[in-house]
Amino acid sequence: MTVGIIGYGAFVPRRRIRLEEIAAVWGADADSYRRGLQLHEKSVPGKDEDTITMSVEAARRAFVRSGGVDPAEVGAVYVGSESHPYAVKPSGTIVGEALGINPEVHIADLEFACKAGTEGMYLAQSLVKAGEVKYALGIGADTSQGAPGDALEYSAAAGAAAFLFGADEERILAEVVATYSWTTDTPDFWRRAYMHYPRHGSRFTGEPAYFRHITNSARGIMEKAGLEPEDFAFAVFHQPNGKFPIRVGKRLGFTMEQLETGWLSPWLGNTYSGASPMGLTAILDVARPGDLILLTSFGSGAGSDSFVFRVTERLPKVQELAPLTRVQLDNDKIHVSYGEYAKLRGKIRMAE
Amino acid sequence: MISPARSWREAPQRYRLEAAKCTGCGRVCYPPRVVCPSCRGRDFEHVVLPREGNVVTHTVVRVPPQGFVEQSPLTIALVQLKDGTRLMVQMADVADPETVHAGMPVRLEFRRINSDGEAGVIYYGHKAVPA
Structure with a gap:
């Protein structure tokens, strides 16, 4: 049975904060952060936006592209x-x-740092493949917070x-060619119960965590x-x-041309569970029939899920039906401003 | 404050914009009603409202009630949807309330409306955002 993505959608909040705005508050050198992290600005959720509201809007767009x-x-x-x-x-x-999906449906919330979105996608496509459900929805969404002044606050x-996901051949936009996961116990980033902000292992989050898991999962x-990067x-x-x-992509043998379409973070920041899935939506917005797409997520803790998708003839017919991610x-x-950002993110103690 | 039970009862209209269409005269009521205000009919069918429309008129609340202080100033608009139905909604993502005007195209987005403090239930519904 061929299983694939039959509808997709992304939601980006409208508010942004520039990196300089954050750096100025903490007396940090904006230029070195911009060079070091290659970040310009990041999205900020409004007081009325959260994981649920953004999930609903992204999913509505997926239904619009699903052909009814x-x-x-x-x-x-x-x-x-x-x-x-x-x-x-x-x-x-x-x-x-x-x-309008309830009540005959199996629902679960997933959590695995930044890879909870691809976990949902993996389970959704697996249930369709097993013939347990006709259609399944996998969503990755986050309104994550870094501690004030921490490097994470910039991203x-x-x-x-x-x-x-579904198996109706006439609806499939991108067929799932392969899936693969690579997981270990690596304490690179965590948040204990009742803690407001996460903690991380600083430079330990790089080589033994992000790079090791993504490299092994993608390889x-x-x-x-049976595919090579040039495929x-x-x-x-x-x-x-x-x-x-970009660094991990080049290390794996990919070119900038292959990487730049899904590379949203310099202007979006890190949307955690939404990060690589949103990059995939930006790719699906422009991909052509026959194109092969590699997606590899990473979640601290740590693990990486990989997918290979092959685009079908139908995708170009639905791309423009919902808002494009880059748009x-x-x-x-x-x-x-940082003041507004602090207010919107609940960093100001209000009267009871 | 809305009770959890009321929020649950109103979920079809708040979450999915389900309205009641009078089978007698065709008037669409949102929120749904028991008796049609036009023909006093009592038979309705469920219809889902379109999410696109235009601002008819609006007002700006600069001294908002408790729970909305962080969103001040609040723009409240009467919006006419594509099917002619009118509803009163809060506007979101308005950088400057001075830019809101009659005829302005908007669409309804799923948003957090309010919550019962830090520990209580969160209420969701729709707000109008600039299209």
């Missing part, structure tokens, strides 16, 4: 995030209700990507599928900043 899939026929919804609005009450229940951003799937039209990797995804990223921006 009835939401009631979706048998599974997985929302991957490390910023679920409730500690106990699944985001997916609200997302499913808003989309922690907000956004969502949603993918509807593993290429070996499994792909596009590759997208988890993007915790602007620098890492959202480049237009209608509302730049905020």
Whole structure:
């Protein structure tokens, strides 16, 4: 049975904060951060935007591109995030209700630092492949926070990507050619219960965590599928900043031409569970029939999920039906000051 | 403050924009009603409202109620949707309220409306954003 993406959509909040705005507050050198992290600005969620609202909007766009899939026929919804609005009450229940999917559906919230989105995609496509459900929805969304003044504050951003999987051949936009996961116990980044901000192992987050997992996962799937870097039209990797995804891509043998389409982080920041999935939406917005796409996520803790997709003849017919990811990223921006950002992100203690 | 039970009852209209269309005269009521205000009919069918429309009129609240202080100034608009239905909604993503005007194209997006403090239920619904 051929299983693939039958609908996809992304949601980018309109607010942005520039790197200089953050650096000025903490007395940091903006130029060295810009050079070191290759970041210019990041998205900021409004007071009324969270993982649930962004998931609903991204998923609505996925349905628009699905050629009329009835939401009631979706048998599974997985929302991957490390910023679920409730500690106990699944985001997916609200997302499913808003989309008209409930009640005959299996719903679960997933969490695995920055790779919870691809976990949902993996489970969704697996259930369709097994014949358990007709359609399944996998979403990656986050409104993550870095501690004030921490290096993560320059990158922690907000956004969502949603993918509807199915096996109706006439609906498939990008066929799932292969999947592969590579996971270890690596304490590079964590957040303990009741803690507001995460902690990380500083430079330890690079080589033994991000680079080791992505490299092994990407090499593993290429070996499994019998493919080489030059076989792909596009590759997208988890993007915790602007620098890492390009460095790991080049290390694996990919060219800038293959990497730049899905490389959103310099102007979007790190959308955590949404990061590499949103990069995939930017690729699907422009990919042509026959193109092969490599996606490798990374979640601290740590693990990487990889997918190889092959684009079908149908994709170009649906690309323009919903807002393109780059269009959202480049237009209608509302730049905020650090003061507004602190207010929107709940960093100001208010009266009871 | 909305009770969790009320929020749950109103989920179809708040989450999915489900309205009631009178089978007698065709009037669309949002939120749904028990009796049609036009023909006093009591039979309705469910319809889902379109999410695109235009601002009819608006006002700016500069002294907002508790729970909305961080969103001040609040722009509240009467919006006419593509099917002619009118609804009163909060506007979101308005950088400058001075730019809001009658006829302005908007679309309804799923947003967080309010919450019962830090520990209570979160209420979701739709707001109008510049299209």
